[in-house]
Amino acid sequence: MLIYRKATINDIDQLIDLRKKQLVDEGIEPNIDIDTELYVFFKNKLSDGSLIQLLVENNDEIIACGAVIFYEFPPSYTNKSGKKAYIANMYTKENYRGQGIATNLLTKLVDEAKTSAISRIWLGASKMGRPVYKKFGFKETDEWLELIIHD
Template sequence: MNYRKATIEDIHLLMELRKTQLVDEGIKADKDIDKELEAFFEKKFTDESLIQLIAMEQNEIIATGAIVIYDFPPSYTNKSGKKAYVTNMYTKNEYRGKGIATSLLTKLVDEAKSLGITKMWLGASKLGRPVYKKFGFKETDEWMELEL
């Protein structure tokens, strides 16, 4: 298995993975969201506010994870104002429980740190919540956060 950063050339693969993830999370696929997904990925890759990692095995994407970088006003607890939102964390069923999501998350944390980001947050599914808690994320009223 190898890990790499996704690029703008991977957009259509990422779109399909995102739709699979949403259905696996119980969201009904009753709308065509291809145009919106493609626009999202194009914009985020172009302005470099998305870091999407993929885990590959035999030329197949088996897992993915991403951070979207947001600029907030600087504060006393976050001098740069930059935060990373963890999203698109997804592992195909047959590969779950093997530490792949934890590896992806570790690599995303390293990417965030290299950019001077000191705060990460996410909205966790029931399936993902234990992974994030074990990693060190703390629950708040609405989110889970990790101080880096």
């Protein structure tokens, strides 16, 4: 039986491990140490409530996770509150994929956003995750541009 629960500060070590596995799974080379930065991120965001990280457990093993991060932008005519949410850290261990776990996680994360009066949710999808999000109802937009600033 799968258990879905909110992560706490006590889960940070597992969150760091899952995040690094997710990045490697997406084909990103682990060429630098990001443990300290991940620790600070999870501690700060879990503490201030701007991150809700859900974990899925099977017999005390964390097999999947997903998060919603809350941001505030200036209010606009298309988003009166200015509040938006970003879905992140979606990861399911390989032998548990294709069982609807990611879709269940996504449903719970969207519900969290709804209870926080969020009307806009966005995400960056890996090639593997894209079909899950499209099936759920996420649409690709041309709205965002990105500038990468190098050190």
